Amino acid sequence: MTITPIQQQGPDTATVERLAVGFNRSFETCEDPDGVLSPDVFFDLYPPFWHFQVQGRDATLEQLRTINHGCEVTSRILRVVPTADGFVMEHEETQHGERTEVARKLWHCVVHEGQIVEATCYCNGGWDDELRARHAAEAPMLRP
Numbered sequence: 001m002t003i004t005p006i007q008q009q010g011p012d013t014a015t016v017e018r019l020a021v022g023f024n025r026s027f028e029t030c031e032d033p034d035g036v037l038s039p040d041v042f043f044d045l046y047p048p049f050w051h052f053q054v055q056g057r058d059a060t061l062e063q064l065r066t067i068n069h070g071c072e073v074t075s076r077i078l079r080v081v082p083t084a085d086g087f088v089m090e091h092e093e094t095q096h097g098e099r100t101e102v103a104r105k106l107w108h109c110v111v112h113e114g115q116i117v118e119a120t121c122y123c124n125g126g127w128d129d130e131l132r133a134r135h136a137a138e139a140p141m142l143r144p
């Protein structure tokens with residue numbers, strides 16, 4: 001077990017909101033116009049049945065472009081929870097292309113000096129129209 005030391009006091013609410021909004025926007029643009037990612041950000045992603053890591057802002061943005069497959073992407077924040085070292089963000093991304101896929105992701109972001117220095121993601125994978133219809137029929141949700 002690894003125990004990660006944390007700062008005594010996490011980033012303020014305004015910083016968390018600015019970083020979460022800018023980070024979420026980067027999934028749509030595959031850019032970092034708000035400067036929320038540190039130049040050497042560590043990006044750690046766990047999609048279903050896989051795991052990969054990249055380091056650096058440019059490598060992270062290139063990875064987002066690869067994940068998007070050239071499709072238009074919309075992303076909406078579902079919740080943000082400040083932590084002692086940054087924040088946790090849940091968001092939903094929708095890829096609009098030849099077919100529509102929806103994925104929910106949970107991010108743990110570590111913040112240092114007003115930028116995200118680590119971003120770890122757990123993703124349920126992209127659900128296409130057929131899988132979402134099957135899910136609605138077989139496992140109706142009690143909450144959105």
